[in-house]
Amino acid sequence: QKEVEQNSGPLSVPEGAIASLNCTYSDRGSQSFFWYRQYSGKSPELIMFIYSNGDKEDGRFTAQLNKASQYVSLLIRDSQPSDSATYLCAVNGAGNMLTFGGGTRLMVKP
Amino acid sequence: ETGVTQTPRHLVMGMTNKKSLKCEQHLGHNAMYWYKQSAKKPLELMFVYNFKEQTENNSVPSRFSPECPNSSHLFLHLHTLQPEDSALYLCASSQDGGLAGEQFFGPGTRLTVL
Numbered sequence: 001q002k003e004v005e006q007n008s009g010p011l012s013v014p015e016g017a018i019a020s021l022n023c024t025y026s027d028r029g030s031q032s033f034f035w036y037r038q039y040s041g042k043s044p045e046l047i048m049f050i051y052s053n054g055d056k057e058d059g060r061f062t063a064q065l066n067k068a069s070q071y072v073s074l075l076i077r078d079s080q081p082s083d084s085a086t087y088l089c090a091v092n093g094a095g096n097m098l099t100f101g102g103g104t105r106l107m108v109k110p
Numbered sequence: 111e112t113g114v115t116q117t118p119r120h121l122v123m124g125m126t127n128k129k130s131l132k133c134e135q136h137l138g139h140n141a142m143y144w145y146k147q148s149a150k151k152p153l154e155l156m157f158v159y160n161f162k163e164q165t166e167n168n169s170v171p172s173r174f175s176p177e178c179p180n181s182s183h184l185f186l187h188l189h190t191l192q193p194e195d196s197a198l199y200l201c202a203s204s205q206d207g208g209l210a211g212e213q214f215f216g217p218g219t220r221l222t223v224l
Contacts, residue, residue: 044200049212097166098211
């Protein structure tokens with residue numbers, strides 16, 4: 001059974017701070033890793049993906065991957081209230097099949 | 111219409127009713143998915159279609175029956191549901207051979223089974 005684990009939160013950070021969201025996965029054969037953002041009452045949307053060990057930066061977002069530790073994280077710099085949402089970690093083992101974590105709810109307080 | 115659309119957006123049905131959920135993607139993709147999202151549970155993949163062929167049935171009860179008449183349309187036929195089937199049902203699409211894992215979601219159908 002492939003599993004993706006996330007702390008459900010809520011993670012509360014002040015505006016302007018760095019939010020750090022973490023995810024662990026069980027399947028060592030996993031190839032690629034994704035972060036989706038889901039606003040309350042809305043559907044998920046892809047914000048970041050990463051394939052290789054290390055960091056990948058896109059604007060205020062940085063994804064970090066450590067395959068040896070089976071760990072992937074998302075850093076959000078200069079957090080804004082509009083970043084308040086649930087962040088879903090998803091792992092792709094083969095083909096186009098995704099296994100999602102339960103999500104971490106982030107609250108950015110003004 | 112753009113992206114992925116789903117109808118109806120909300121549905122209330124009794125346990126003896128038969129209803130269908132509809133999904134349409136306007137992105138030219140060739141893979142489509144049904145997911146179930148329940149409160150406090152991860153997104154659960156239900157069905158996957160690639161090029162109209164079902165490639166995954168994630169141990170879903172037979173009271174859920176998918177249909178994919180072409181690569182743009184996906185249906186989920188519902189019958190004899192249980193109250194625990196109440197959830198948000200999300201449709202998604204992707205391009206097979208594109209960025210694996212980049213799935214585009216529709217707005218979902220909020221289903222309540224009485």
